[in-house]
Amino acid sequence: MTSKPNKRPLQSDPNHWVAVDIMGGDQGPVLALEACARALHKHPKLHLILVGDQAVSAPAVSSGALSAYTSRIQVAHASEAVAMDEDPVHALRHKKDSSMRVMAQLVADGHAASCVSAGNTGALVAITKYVLKTLPGVTRPGLMALVPTKQDKNARMIDLGANLALVSDQYVQFALMTGTLAAQVDGIANPRIGLLNVGSEEMKGSPAIKEADVALREASARAQFDYIGFVEGGDVYGGDVDVVLCDGFVGNIALKIAEGTARLVSDYTRKQFTRSFWRKCIGLMAKPIFADVKAYLDPSSRNGANLLGLRGIVIKSHGGCDVAGFVFAIDRAYAQGALGLTAQVQAALAEHYHISSSS
Amino acid sequence: MTSKPNKRPLQSDPNHWVAVDIMGGDQGPVLALEACARALHKHPKLHLILVGDQAVSAPAVSSGALSAYTSRIQVAHASEAVAMDEDPVHALRHKKDSSMRVMAQLVADGHAASCVSAGNTGALVAITKYVLKTLPGVTRPGLMALVPTKQDKNARMIDLGANLALVSDQYVQFALMTGTLAAQVDGIANPRIGLLNVGSEEMKGSPAIKEADVALREASARAQFDYIGFVEGGDVYGGDVDVVLCDGFVGNIALKIAEGTARLVSDYTRKQFTRSFWRKCIGLMAKPIFADVKAYLDPSSRNGANLLGLRGIVIKSHGGCDVAGFVFAIDRAYAQGALGLTAQVQAALAEHYHISSSS
Numbered sequence: 001m002t003s004k005p006n007k008r009p010l011q012s013d014p015n016h017w018v019a020v021d022i023m024g025g026d027q028g029p030v031l032a033l034e035a036c037a038r039a040l041h042k043h044p045k046l047h048l049i050l051v052g053d054q055a056v057s058a059p060a061v062s063s064g065a066l067s068a069y070t071s072r073i074q075v076a077h078a079s080e081a082v083a084m085d086e087d088p089v090h091a092l093r094h095k096k097d098s099s100m101r102v103m104a105q106l107v108a109d110g111h112a113a114s115c116v117s118a119g120n121t122g123a124l125v126a127i128t129k130y131v132l133k134t135l136p137g138v139t140r141p142g143l144m145a146l147v148p149t150k151q152d153k154n155a156r157m158i159d160l161g162a163n164l165a166l167v168s169d170q171y172v173q174f175a176l177m178t179g180t181l182a183a184q185v186d187g188i189a190n191p192r193i194g195l196l197n198v199g200s201e202e203m204k205g206s207p208a209i210k211e212a213d214v215a216l217r218e219a220s221a222r223a224q225f226d227y228i229g230f231v232e233g234g235d236v237y238g239g240d241v242d243v244v245l246c247d248g249f250v251g252n253i254a255l256k257i258a259e260g261t262a263r264l265v266s267d268y269t270r271k272q273f274t275r276s277f278w279r280k281c282i283g284l285m286a287k288p289i290f291a292d293v294k295a296y297l298d299p300s301s302r303n304g305a306n307l308l309g310l311r312g313i314v315i316k317s318h319g320g321c322d323v324a325g326f327v328f329a330i331d332r333a334y335a336q337g338a339l340g341l342t343a344q345v346q347a348a349l350a351e352h353y354h355i356s357s358s359s
Numbered sequence: 360m361t362s363k364p365n366k367r368p369l370q371s372d373p374n375h376w377v378a379v380d381i382m383g384g385d386q387g388p389v390l391a392l393e394a395c396a397r398a399l400h401k402h403p404k405l406h407l408i409l410v411g412d413q414a415v416s417a418p419a420v421s422s423g424a425l426s427a428y429t430s431r432i433q434v435a436h437a438s439e440a441v442a443m444d445e446d447p448v449h450a451l452r453h454k455k456d457s458s459m460r461v462m463a464q465l466v467a468d469g470h471a472a473s474c475v476s477a478g479n480t481g482a483l484v485a486i487t488k489y490v491l492k493t494l495p496g497v498t499r500p501g502l503m504a505l506v507p508t509k510q511d512k513n514a515r516m517i518d519l520g521a522n523l524a525l526v527s528d529q530y531v532q533f534a535l536m537t538g539t540l541a542a543q544v545d546g547i548a549n550p551r552i553g554l555l556n557v558g559s560e561e562m563k564g565s566p567a568i569k570e571a572d573v574a575l576r577e578a579s580a581r582a583q584f585d586y587i588g589f590v591e592g593g594d595v596y597g598g599d600v601d602v603v604l605c606d607g608f609v610g611n612i613a614l615k616i617a618e619g620t621a622r623l624v625s626d627y628t629r630k631q632f633t634r635s636f637w638r639k640c641i642g643l644m645a646k647p648i649f650a651d652v653k654a655y656l657d658p659s660s661r662n663g664a665n666l667l668g669l670r671g672i673v674i675k676s677h678g679g680c681d682v683a684g685f686v687f688a689i690d691r692a693y694a695q696g697a698l699g700l701t702a703q704v705q706a707a708l709a710e711h712y713h714i715s716s717s718s
Binding site for chain 2: 150161198237238254260267272273292293
């Protein structure tokens with residue numbers, strides 16, 4: 001059973017509360033708890049609910065790095081944890097006291113505006129969708145992540161794996177939601193939104209993509225986003241598009257191809273600097289330069305994918321990220337909660353779909 | 360009208376003849392002709408048919424670098440050229456004397472075993488498919504390219520854009536054909552063939568991908584290829600898979616995402632070496648190292664995509680490649696022709712589909 005975090009009344013706006021699943025990720029609670037301490041140090045108004053095995057979280061709060069922030073911490077016990085390779089449906093049906101489920105419930109109950117988990121992605125999608133429900137106008141949530149561009153600013157890609165295929169209106173929903181996030185959280189005045197397609201040289205795209213293009217053109221004419229049409233794989237990194245729309249099948253493969261390519265280039269470059277004594281010397285001198293490159297490419301520096309479309313902010317931290325990456329994911333959750341992103345996304349959807357605000 | 364290249368009887372096995380479309384590509388005939396001269400210098404048994412505007416090719420053969428190889432050159436005139444941005448259907452229907460069409464006809468008529476064009480990809484697919492026809496057992500041709508891996512050997516990806524969507528049996532056809540190419544041309548004893556899918560963490564793939572998986576398992580049980588199951592985007596570069604199967608929509612986007620990522624990493628790294636006088640000095644010393652990295656990543660070093668499944672070898676050179684890249688594409692065409700790849704692919708398909716050899 002869940003030990004409710006509301007034994008003590010909240011001393012702060014719920015928008016400043018982030019519920020963190022400390023049981024997820026490849027490295028488990030130790031990394032998550034260290035990240036929580038660092039995030040609390042970084043943001044004086046941040047409040048955290050640590051969700052997971054109380055036998056782990058309680059001692060961590062009473063001693064260690066977290067003990068300096070007890071006034072801004074609550075502990076929520078969850079007797080179970082979802083395994084990284086567990087079937088999402090099994091996790092949803094049979095682990096009703098999992099840290100992920102308790103975390104989502106805390107957001108549903110208004111104890112926190114946002115939550116962060118580094119656990120099993122499929123289970124997180126299934127559980128948060130079940131517990132939080134979708135916002136009015138949204139068919140299914142979409143997974144959105146930041147990707148680097150050559151213009152020293154990030155682009156956003158959605159969907160990265162929550163939905164294998166999309167119908168036209170889902171592209172419009174993702175455009176509305178990600179456009180709102182880009183504008184409100186990342187400060188981009190008129191986010192440019194593109195639809196990922198194959199090179200016009202080869203062919204003009206599948207029927208589904210052509211339909212989505214028509215729907216996006218119609219929607220952008222009456223909504224506050226700037227649809228720029230088709231973009232190709234190479235355009236994602238150009239910096240001229242702020243939001244790249246694709247289905248989860250293509251998005252997931254594209255993301256992993258990009259990570260694989262970046263690793264290949266980095267590894268090969270590093271290897272070339274070890275091929276002779278002289279090259280090793282140059283490599284030694286170039287070390288700080290490569291540290292800069294590594295920092296730039298480090299997925300940790302953009303960690304924290306949004307599961308957009310739910311009645312609350314859900315951030316998926318990469319299962320294999322380091323402490324800095326987990327901190328960044330908490331940063332994202334906190335910033336989005338504090339800015340009231342869910343209400344803003346809801347308003348954008350309501351305006352577009354003519355949904356009355358009472359719904 | 361075409362001036363036939365068979366005024367002079369062929370003095371060599373047609374398998375040593377490559378027909379080259381000199382009109383394609385972003386830079387046109389000058390680059391193509393220079394590449395032809397270099398390829399002839401490199402391969403003493405290579406014979407070329409230069410296809411395109413005779414007013415350009417004839418003077419180039421009678422003087423300049425090509426004049427040293429006149430005994431191994433024939434010129435085939437084509438009065439038209441397909442524009443890089445021309446609609447493929449228009450090119451197929453209305454440019455019956457295009458260099459691309461004449462080139463394909465030379466292969467169809469047995470004057471050359473292979474051909475190379477750097478022109479409009481869509482038009483090349485449409486024209487060569489129309490002129491050469493598919494091999495028995497093949498539904499539609501697929502575009503296959505080499506991609507680098509961290510194990511200092513290439514992987515092969517198919518399809519990169521010739522077919523937006525594939526049915527199960529097309530995956531099997533592509534597996535058979537690319538497996539044969541990997542074994543016969545690239546010397547890989549038992550090519551490992553994988554099917555590109557999303558991370559098992561997220562979901563298990565679309566119905567189409569699951570069906571293809573079943574078909575590939577069945578086919579590999581009776582064919583001479585080793586199907587290893589699903590691979591993720593990141594596995595493409597690991598070197599543990601020799602052939603990656605995907606539909607043309609995903610493949611085209613993946614290829615362009617990979618190129619974009621490699622460019623992003625290279626550009627950012629280069630920029631870091633210019634940020635101070637000291638860094639510029641290190642960059643100067645590291646110049647030969649970066650030249651090695653550039654050479655490794657250079658798409659020219661793997662240029663020449665195969666359009667597999669036709670009654671003849673068709674190589675698509677990248678429209679923007681340099682002379683070295685075009686030479687590599689001719690190398691590929693020549694090697695595949697000399698090895699009799701078309702007959703070997705045909706035999707593999709015939710065995711699998713129980714097609715009698717007379718068909």
